[in-house]
Amino acid sequence: MxxxxxxxxxxxxxxxxxxxxxxxxxxLLLTVATVFYFQYRAQQNPAFVFSEDPVTAxxxxxxxxxxxxxxxxxxxxxGAIYQEExxxxxxxxxxxxxxxxxILFLANGKQQLPYWYYQKTDGIDRVAIPDLxxxxxxxxxxxxxxxQYVGNQMTACLNDFAALKNKGILVEPTGNxxxxxxxxxxxxxxxxxxxxxxxxxxxxxxxxxxxALVPVGLKRTYELAREIAQHELDxxxxxxxxxxxxxxxGQVKKEYLPPIAGxxxxxxxxxRVYWFYNDVQQNVQQMLAANIPYITVANTDNGKITITSKxxxxxxxxxxxxxVFNAFVQSPSQTDYFGILANFNYQTNYPMDLYFGNNVGYGxxxxxxxxxxxxxxxxxxxxxxxxxxxxxxVVVTLVDTDSNIxxxxxxxxxxxxVIVKNNYPRIKLNDVLRDTYRIPETxxxxxxxxxxxxxxxxxxxxxxxxxxxxxxxxxxxxFQCGPSYVYEYDVNGTISAIHQFxxxxxxxxxxxxxQLTTAYPPCVGAGFVTIKDPDYLEKSxxxxxxxxxxxxxxxxxLDKVYTRQVVLDKYFVAPPSKxxxxxxxxxxxxxxxxxxxxxxxEAKELFPYESxxxxxxxxxxENGVLNAVPLVAVEGGSSEPATIDVAPGQYxxxxxxxxxxxxxxxxxxxxxxxxxxxxxxxxxxxxxYPDDDVLIPQTFTGGAVFLWNVTAAELExxxxxxxGIFDEGPPDTIEQVSAPLAHRQGCxxxxxxxxxxxxxxxxxx
Numbered sequence: 001m002x003x004x005x006x007x008x009x010x011x012x013x014x015x016x017x018x019x020x021x022x023x024x025x026x027x028l029l030l031t032v033a034t035v036f037y038f039q040y041r042a043q044q045n046p047a048f049v050f051s052e053d054p055v056t057a058x059x060x061x062x063x064x065x066x067x068x069x070x071x072x073x074x075x076x077x078x079g080a081i082y083q084e085e086x087x088x089x090x091x092x093x094x095x096x097x098x099x100x101x102x103i104l105f106l107a108n109g110k111q112q113l114p115y116w117y118y119q120k121t122d123g124i125d126r127v128a129i130p131d132l133x134x135x136x137x138x139x140x141x142x143x144x145x146x147x148q149y150v151g152n153q154m155t156a157c158l159n160d161f162a163a164l165k166n167k168g169i170l171v172e173p174t175g176n177x178x179x180x181x182x183x184x185x186x187x188x189x190x191x192x193x194x195x196x197x198x199x200x201x202x203x204x205x206x207x208x209x210x211x212a213l214v215p216v217g218l219k220r221t222y223e224l225a226r227e228i229a230q231h232e233l234d235x236x237x238x239x240x241x242x243x244x245x246x247x248x249x250g251q252v253k254k255e256y257l258p259p260i261a262g263x264x265x266x267x268x269x270x271x272r273v274y275w276f277y278n279d280v281q282q283n284v285q286q287m288l289a290a291n292i293p294y295i296t297v298a299n300t301d302n303g304k305i306t307i308t309s310k311x312x313x314x315x316x317x318x319x320x321x322x323x324v325f326n327a328f329v330q331s332p333s334q335t336d337y338f339g340i341l342a343n344f345n346y347q348t349n350y351p352m353d354l355y356f357g358n359n360v361g362y363g364x365x366x367x368x369x370x371x372x373x374x375x376x377x378x379x380x381x382x383x384x385x386x387x388x389x390x391x392x393x394v395v396v397t398l399v400d401t402d403s404n405i406x407x408x409x410x411x412x413x414x415x416x417x418v419i420v421k422n423n424y425p426r427i428k429l430n431d432v433l434r435d436t437y438r439i440p441e442t443x444x445x446x447x448x449x450x451x452x453x454x455x456x457x458x459x460x461x462x463x464x465x466x467x468x469x470x471x472x473x474x475x476x477x478x479f480q481c482g483p484s485y486v487y488e489y490d491v492n493g494t495i496s497a498i499h500q501f502x503x504x505x506x507x508x509x510x511x512x513x514x515q516l517t518t519a520y521p522p523c524v525g526a527g528f529v530t531i532k533d534p535d536y537l538e539k540s541x542x543x544x545x546x547x548x549x550x551x552x553x554x555x556x557x558l559d560k561v562y563t564r565q566v567v568l569d570k571y572f573v574a575p576p577s578k579x580x581x582x583x584x585x586x587x588x589x590x591x592x593x594x595x596x597x598x599x600x601x602e603a604k605e606l607f608p609y610e611s612x613x614x615x616x617x618x619x620x621x622e623n624g625v626l627n628a629v630p631l632v633a634v635e636g637g638s639s640e641p642a643t644i645d646v647a648p649g650q651y652x653x654x655x656x657x658x659x660x661x662x663x664x665x666x667x668x669x670x671x672x673x674x675x676x677x678x679x680x681x682x683x684x685x686x687x688x689y690p691d692d693d694v695l696i697p698q699t700f701t702g703g704a705v706f707l708w709n710v711t712a713a714e715l716e717x718x719x720x721x722x723x724g725i726f727d728e729g730p731p732d733t734i735e736q737v738s739a740p741l742a743h744r745q746g747c748x749x750x751x752x753x754x755x756x757x758x759x760x761x762x763x764x765x
Contacts (some may be wrong), residue, residue: 048213055171055198056210058164062157063150063212067181067190068405070149071216074142078414079130079222080114081145093633096658097613098351100631102128104393104415106350113395116229118417119426121615121654129229132183132222135450139506142222143183150190151179170199175208186217186403216403217339221412224337225398228297229416231332238344238394238418239425241295241328242288246423249287252384257283258356258365260423262384265367269380272687274366276734278694281354284390288346292394297342298331301401305329339402345395357387357422363734364689390420449481450505455519458551462507464514464531465557467712471514472558475533477507479543481523504530522548531556537618537647559647562715564759566642567722568612568634569603570657571754573702573747575728575736586728586743594746599726599754606636609660612703612725614644617652619707644721648712653757655725656741657702667696667730674733690734700738702727704755705745714759724755 048064050057073081084103086094091109094101100121104113116129131141138144154177161171175195182189195208232238243260250259258275296302305325312318356365367382393415403410419426464472482502507529510516520527520543527543536558543552574585581587582596589595606612614632634642661667672688704725726747728740748755 048215050212054167055164055169055196056207058161059158059192059194059210060212062154063190063192063210064214066150066153066157067146067188067212067214068216069153070146071188071214071218071410072405073149074146074218075221075410075412077112078114078116078225078412079132079142079145081142081149083112083114086112089633093613093631095351096633097615097631097656099353099391099417100615102126104351104395113413113415115393116225116414116416117232118415119419121617125233125426127229127233129226132219132226136452136506142218143181146183146188147179147181147190150181150192151177154179154192154194168200172197172199174206183219185220187213187215188218189213214405216405216410217400218410218412220337221340221398221400221403221410223335224297224300224333224340224342225396225412225414227333227335228330228342228396229414231330232416236425237330238295238416239420241292242390242418242420243423243425244327245287245291246284246388246420249283250386257287258386259384260386260388262367262386265382265384266379267382269369269685272366272369272380272382273384274364274689276690276694277363277365277737280365281352282348284354285348285352285392288352288392289348292344292346294325294328295344296329297337298329299333299335300337300340300342302341302343303329339400341397341399341401343397343399345397346392350393350395353389353391355389357389363731363737363739387422388420389422390418392418394418449503449521454521456522456548457520457546458549459517460520460546460552461515461517461554462510462529462531463553463555464510464516464533465555466536467557467560469557471510471512472533472536473510473512473514475510475514475531475536475558477509477516478530478532479505479507479520480528480530481521481546482526520546522546529554529556531558533558536560537649559649560712561645561647563643563645564715564718565720566614566632566634566644567720567760568606568655569722569724569754570606570702570727571603571724571751572600573597573726573728575731575740578733586747592742594743594750597726597743597747597750599747599751601754603724603754604727606634606657608637609662610636610701611658611660613656613658614723615654616644616646617654618647619650619652646710646715646721648710648715651708651710652705653708653723654705655703655723655744656700657725657727658698659701659730660698661696665695667699669694669696669731669734669737694734694737696731696737699731700741701729701731702740703744704748706748706752706755708757710757710759718759720760721757722760723757724751726751726755 048060050060070081077083086103086109088109091105094103095105095109098105099119102115102118102120104115105111106113114128116127118126118128120126130145131139132143134141134143134147161169164171173194174197178193180191180193182191189211190213191209191211193209195206197204197206246257247260250257250262252259252262252265252273254273254275257280294305296305298304305328307318307322307325309318312321365386367384369383370381395413395415397411397413400410400412462477464475464477466472480502505521507518507520508516523543523546525545527546528540529543530538530540532538537560539556539558541554541556543554546552576586576588577584583598585598586594587596587598612634614634616632632642632644659667669690671690671692674690675686675688677686702725704723726740726744728736728743731737731739
């Protein structure tokens with residue numbers, strides 16, 4: 001069966017939530033669906049040969065087993081062998097707001113992948129790629145984690161040498177275990193220094209060094225992954241590809257996506273084309289899932305898609321289709337990575353955030369219209385230009401078919417967040433000085449700035465204290481000389497290039513006196529230290545000029561973080577009426593802004609089918625940064641109180657009220673339940689919509705947005721913080737679906753006395 005390249009991609013279905021995409025280039029017989037479990041091909045590296053000595057062989061087997069586990073964990077989680085553990089409640093919260101997290105949760109929270117490139121709500125690009133090779137102990141590199149993992153797991157694996165004891169060999173440790181490793185191009189070699197005394201019968205011997213090797217291309221695969229991430233940072237090819245797809249699939253037809261630039265159309269007013277947000281969202285998801293896998297990387301095993309004359313006999317069509325697929329090929333490196341499959345993936349069950357910059361709410365999407373009255377007809381000028389704002393993750397999976405771990409190819413995967421804002425790729429905001437994220441150097445060009453041999457200043461002391469002057473022990477001290485990146489701008493003020501400038505160097509942790517004394521790399525102009533401790537707010541401070549042989553001392557005071565319970569006071573406000581009548585609930589002005597917000601003054605608690613998500617962003621005028629506090633979920637009817645961590649300061653508070661169906665179909669918008677009146681050639685016409693039932697299992701019904709200043713004295717005065725929020729109730733129309741999100745700040749500005757938080761004084765008993 002022959003399928004045209006540009007046929008209508010969105011066939012209609014019986015329900016508004018289901019749309020099937022016809023994939024560009026469906027003629028290909030081989031797809032990337034097999035990337036995750038690619039069949040093992042012949043092993044090119046020789047297997048490790050174990051010692052004939054039984055004790056050495058026993059220990060080597062444990063080294064191999066634990067090293068394999070560490071390497072597989074590193075590949076499965078983008079280099080993060082050790083990961084933070086989340087409760088089910090925390091996972092549910094992060095899945096509701098997936099784009100304010102540095103973790104991508106998949107498989108209902110069972111799999112978590114740390115982002116390598118992403119943004120949070122502050123809009124600042126973050127690059128969080130782990131270093132491959134260790135600079136200092138505890139630096140979080142893959143090598144450092146691997147050595148820690150092997151060291152931690154060896155004790156359990158050796159099992160007190162019970163298996164050897166059963167063979168009459170008594171093994172006694174005489175010193176501590178130290179693990180070191182070498183990550184080569186196609187192997188990982190681990191050496192365990194573990195002083196042992198072995199006794200068998202009357203014979204006694206000793207040994208302390210044991211080495212084993214796992215033939216896996218961790219280094220080579222990681223380097224390709226890093227080059228792909230760097231290529232995205234430099235070129236934004238994922239965003240460019242997404243924009244090209246939106247253009248390809250966008251037309252002024254209901255079965256297509258709303259076009260980015262559909263132009264002006266002069267048609268009878270009744271002939272307007274409109275879309276529903278739910279349909280568009282699902283169509284975009286299916287479009288991405290169908291086409292993102294066709295992105296390929298040059299100089300890899302699947303680096304090019306070739307359409308043969310057998311697959312397409314027509315020369316013109318073959319060249320057209322070949323041109324489409326050539327546009328998907330990326331060239332991040334000149335290095336040959338043959339033996340590795342590089343695959344890109346987005347699935348419809350991955351998170352996606354979509355809204356339109358020129359449309360209020362999440363319901364009916366229609367063009368701007370201007371009515372034109374002429375003698376023979378009533379025409380409208382429609383502007384079919386839609387502003388897409390889109391966020392979604394792409395998981396890059398590299399399959400090293402030359403490596404073999406227990407019969408399977410080695411897989412290394414990591415996610416990156418794709419961001420389109422008003423139809424254009426993400427805007428790279430200037431990296432703030434204190435930002436600790438960076439792109440690591442390659443192992444061949446290892447970090448010069450963080451090399452311990454470059455710490456040439458005199459011995460300098462950082463003292464860390466709490467607000468009362470007490471020492472803060474075990475606080476992490478990082479150092480950076482200058483901004484992470486330097487930006488170039490064109491004549492229009494647009495960022496044209498970005499260059500890595502400075503890295504963050506781990507210096508150590510404070511002692512019992514709250515001090516860290518060490519030497520620093522020389523730095524002129526913009527050196528600063530960043531202090532981190534889980535019980536205090538992260539803080540950065542300038543070091544001034546650091547010169548060779550010169551010392552400096554600095555005392556930094558951290559703000560304490562207070563854990564307080566959260567209570568929400570909910571105030572009902574009716575949504576805008578169909579006539580947008582002032583005096584009835586929310587009233588909007590001609591620009592769509594909240595002009596009045598008439599609220600029921602009696603506060604209510606959340607219902608059991610409601611929950612709220614609280615995001616606090618701390619505004620730090622001293623350092624010029626935005627610090628995001630972890631999200632907090634407040635569930636209605638829950639016996640477990642919600643808590644939030646707050647330090648003194650000014651916050652941007654964003655609260656979203658989420659309502660779920662009490663029973664199936666409760667909030668469904670029925671087909672043909674709404675109508676709009678438009679001018680026609682014979683007077684007026686009535687357009688009924690939606691075409692199908694629109695299922696709404698959950699939706700945002702309100703919340704609040706405002707600024708909040710809080711002092712240490714206020715936080716110490718009570719154990720409960722009360723926040724006020726607005727509730728517009730469940731939607732009755734397409735236009736009301738999630739529209740309350742746009743009204744929260746306006747209502748909060750008009751009713752600050754209701755939303756402004758207060759701390760409840762503790763009971764006197």
